[in-house]
Amino acid sequence: MRVDISVIVPLKNEEESLPELCTWIETVMKANQFTYEIILVDDGSTDDSWKIITQLNKEKATIKGLKFQRNYGKSAALNEGFKASAGNVVITMDADLQDSPDEIPELYKMIAIDGFDMVSGWKKKRYDNVVTKNIPSKFFNAVTRKISGIHLHDFNCGLKAYRRKLIKSIEIYGEMHRYIPVLAQWAGFRKIGEKVVEHRARKYGTTKFGWERFVNGFLDLTSLMFIGKFGKKPMQFFGFLGSAFFFIGSMLTFYLVGEKLFTSNFSLTNKPSFFMAMTMVILGSQFFLAGFIGELIVRNASERNVYMTDEKIGFIDETD
Numbered sequence: 001m002r003v004d005i006s007v008i009v010p011l012k013n014e015e016e017s018l019p020e021l022c023t024w025i026e027t028v029m030k031a032n033q034f035t036y037e038i039i040l041v042d043d044g045s046t047d048d049s050w051k052i053i054t055q056l057n058k059e060k061a062t063i064k065g066l067k068f069q070r071n072y073g074k075s076a077a078l079n080e081g082f083k084a085s086a087g088n089v090v091i092t093m094d095a096d097l098q099d100s101p102d103e104i105p106e107l108y109k110m111i112a113i114d115g116f117d118m119v120s121g122w123k124k125k126r127y128d129n130v131v132t133k134n135i136p137s138k139f140f141n142a143v144t145r146k147i148s149g150i151h152l153h154d155f156n157c158g159l160k161a162y163r164r165k166l167i168k169s170i171e172i173y174g175e176m177h178r179y180i181p182v183l184a185q186w187a188g189f190r191k192i193g194e195k196v197v198e199h200r201a202r203k204y205g206t207t208k209f210g211w212e213r214f215v216n217g218f219l220d221l222t223s224l225m226f227i228g229k230f231g232k233k234p235m236q237f238f239g240f241l242g243s244a245f246f247f248i249g250s251m252l253t254f255y256l257v258g259e260k261l262f263t264s265n266f267s268l269t270n271k272p273s274f275f276m277a278m279t280m281v282i283l284g285s286q287f288f289l290a291g292f293i294g295e296l297i298v299r300n301a302s303e304r305n306v307y308m309t310d311e312k313i314g315f316i317d318e319t320d
Contacts, residue, residue, distance in 0.1 A: 001086065002088060004089065004112075005036045005104065006087030006089075006091070008039045008081035009093060010041045010081065011094075013045045015047045018049065020097065025104070026060070028104050028105065036062060041067075041068075043072060050311075057314050065313045066311075067312070073174075074175070074177045076172075078180075085167065089111045090162045093159045094158035097202070097204065098199060100198040103121065103197045103198065107160075107161035110193055116161075116191050117184065117191045118163065119194065119195055120194050123197060126199050148181070148182045150181050152181055152194050166184055170184060233295075234297075235295050238294060241284075242291060252276065256268060
């Protein structure tokens with residue numbers, strides 16, 4: 001049954017914060033008379049997070065749980081949460097209580113009334129470590145803003161709101177959760193807004209993300225920009241490079257052969273340009289074949305988002 005708001009919370013080892021977070025969300029929802037569901041996605045926790053989710057579901061039918069057999073990452077958790085959601089507006093937030101549920105009413109209003117397709121939170125005042133988080137985050141956001149052309153201050157903020165049609169139109173995999181605004185824009189959703197939100201100091205546990213997220217973030221952005229432009233037409237990229245290399249290499253080869261035939265005063269294999277020509281012809285052939293194989297893969301690719309789900313609670317089994 002469709003509800004006003006689906007709140008999706010990806011989590012790993014957040015047993016201390018879950019009861020407090022769910023109580024806080026419920027308080028906000030009831031105060032604003034929203035119909036709602038809370039979907040807690042356990043991304044391979046090794047503590048008692050799932051046990052607590054199960055108990056919360058027994059107490060409140062509005063709290064639902066989805067458990068992965070192992071850790072797949074935040075993108076996978078969000079993707080499966082999006083699939084399972086039934087809300088007209090979908091709101092995502094982290095489970096560590098650094099995102100405030102008090103932001104939900106205004107985020108809902110910006111989607112349902114103001115007409116935004118997506119609203120991203122901006123943690124203007126942060127309580128994270130300046131060196132390990134704040135400065136790298138500013139650099140990451142500046143680069144992403146420049147490359148994507150989307151003017152957001154905080155692409156990776158976990159607190160976001162979406163129109164239902166948007167989250168059912170995009171696919172998140174790998175670690176693409178950082179670039180959901182980019183994916184949304186490419187899917188044709190242009191009205192992307194931003195809201196300054198409260199950022200709270202972590203109350204329980206420790207952060208689950210290390211320095212590697214910045215390296216992965218850069219690699220993901222490079223991959224995303226390539227896929228966005230050539231994902232459905234790899235031959236246009238590889239085929240162009242292959243044709244250019246092959247043509248230049250062939251012309252150079254013909255020139256050297258002609259020069260050899262008419263002058264006969266040098267050995268082809270002693271000229272560096274001969275090996276350059278051979279290399280370019282070989283690279284051109286490989287690039288062209290890569291484009292051809294890419295086209296075959298694109299046209300015959302199976303589903304990329306298949307994750308092993310161990311248990312679900314609170315959802316209707318559509319196979320019954």
